[in-house]
Amino acid sequence: MRTAASPAPESVLVVDDEPALRALLAFVVQRTGAVPVVAADAASARQLAARHTFACALIDKNMPGESGLEFLKWLRTEQPGCNAVIVTAYGNVDSAVEALRLGAFDYLLKPFEVDALEHRLKLALEQYRMRQEREHMQAMLVQSDRLASLGLLAAGVVHEVNTPLAYILSNLDWLDEELPSLRRSVAPQEALTLGKRLEAVETTLRDIREGAERVRDIARDVKAFARDSDDGSILVDLREVLDAALKMALVHIRYRARVVRDYQEVPLVLANEPRLAQVFLNLVVNAAQAIPEDGGEHEIRVRLWTGPKGEACAEVSDTGMGIAPEHMAHLFEPFFTTKPRGEGTGLGLFICKSIVEAFDGAITVSSLRGEGTSFRLTLPPHVRESAAPAAASLEAVAIAAS
Ligand SMILES: Nc1ncnc2c1ncn2[C@@H]1O[C@H](COP(=O)(O)OP(=O)(O)OP(=O)(O)O)[C@@H](O)[C@H]1O
Ligand SMILES: [Mg+2]
Incomplete structure (x- = not known):
């Protein structure tokens, strides 16, 4: 299949030890248009997070082995851009505060309404996209600075190249005029040897002219770009x-x-x-x-x-x-x-x-x-x-x- 350049949907990590809940969470992720990537415990979630970048994560707080909050702590250092939503049946104000303190984006109590989770996840995804967009804009600003300097540099280089180029081309013009009369003045007894050598000189000069004209064309194009004008349509x-x-x-x-x-x-x-x-x-x-x-x-x-x-x-x-x-x-x-x-x-x-x-x-x-x-x-x-x-x-x- 051919690949086309369109933005890929975001991936959302789902970590829950209960198979039924895992399936439900994955279903909600799909409803937001994102792609769910599921793990049954924190250890396999760590392996997944080491290989993929996640926009968001839905994490069960209480799991056998490493708890959801411990995993959250690790995820925040590994993927600070990932918005984590903690899901738990044992919620109280203290654990909510603890989750938020550890950097969770949101906190949800079981049993939850599917619509409510979908809404919260959409918010988390939206915030992720906005942050990505802002970072992209900042990078573009830095790049446009570099481009502006590059434009100036290119204009300067073209200016410097054009002067010796004009000299080369005008000398080639002179040689073009000079060679035929030189050929005419060759004595008949030397016509065979000197004539052949003159032919070789003429061919070489044609190649030089072709190269010089290519440089002139490239310089003209670079100048047009560096000037950034769209005149001449x-x-x-x-x-x-x-x-x-x-x-x-x-x-x-x-x-x-x-x-x-x-x-x-x-x-x-x-x-x-x-x-x-x-x-x-x-x-x-x-x-x-x-x-x-x-x-x-x-x-x-x-x-x-x-x-x-x-x-x-x-x-x-x-x-x-x-x-x-x-x-x-x-x-x-x-x-x-x-x-x-x-x-x-x-x-x-x-x-x-x-x-x-x-x-x-x-x-x-x-x-x-x-x-x-x-x-x-x-x-x-x-x-x-x-x-x-x-x-x-x-x-x-x-x-x-x-
Ligand atoms: N026809 C192509 N086939 C395969 N890869 C391509 C093709 N065109 C572009 N690319 C990829 O896109 C990249 C960016 O192309 P782009 O023309 O912007 O820069 P570049 O060719 O690397 O450098 P420059 O154009 O300054 O010489 C290339 O480095 C290459 O990896
Ligand atoms: Mg290129």
Whole structure:
């Protein structure tokens, strides 16, 4: 089954030695939409809590062996974020005070109404979610600070790179003009030897120009991002943007996979072209990086089509290693990376999401470990008509051979 990035339901630990009550408590947990994880005593509950994180716990106060309150004390140090509700038949004010003093979120007397327990558990879950949300917001604030500094840094680096780059490109222009006249001035008796050497020089210069122009394009994209402007929105044909991104990613794809383009009719979208190109470039580079360089038959497939509501849809899929289910929820977070230090910043997908959402679009992912990954993008159409009346095309291009 494919895993999709949606928030997983919270788990609630149920600890009770009475089988019937355990089943009832588990039933109430299910009614709140959470997942019950049951234990018949504190010892097995400890083992479970060592492996899983729980949003809440329903703990019987009186159990043979370690008591519910002792277990509560341990749980508070192990999982301080877990909201514990103590359930007991032997309740009195003192034991309630003791439970609350030990950090219980709530205290409930048996026999209890199922509705009452459900209500209390919902409150405990709600408080857990609010605390999670607050912690997430705080982390985002710290990250947005880091991103702002990164933006400044990127703008500075681009500025520094652009000056020598302009010098390199203008010198290449001069060489382009100079070489033909040099070739013409070669004496006929040297034409064979010198002519061949000049040809090799010209080929090398073409490669240098290609590299320098790629650096210039990357610098322009980084500058557009660092400036964080969404000016320059125009009607964009996604086919052109995808083709441009594939061209830029060629060096990453070349020895890993063949590219299959499946372009159906797709509406034009109102967006900033370089920024959309950056989205596709990040997705294609990620796809290539997920494919091992083992000479296997791998594929990166790019698709474009019109969605059921007329929206523009795009997909980049690969036959790479796939994504671990526990990573799915974190992919779009800034600085989340599984790549070795120095190889990935973990900003690629975060940037993709920010750009797509700035154009009122959405991005989703599905993946199967060992089989591959698909990133899907939807963008609102600018016009209902298709970009061009071209027939649907399915074209396989062996990039390595091109
Ligand atoms: N196509 C894919 N297949 C498998 N894993 C992927 C794929 N795309 C993204 N990932 C996972 O998502 C993580 C985050 O991706 P993201 O593009 O944000 O950062 P990165 O690629 O690690 O770093 P950077 O983009 O800065 O080079 C990656 O480290 C990788 O674990
Ligand atoms: Mg990336």
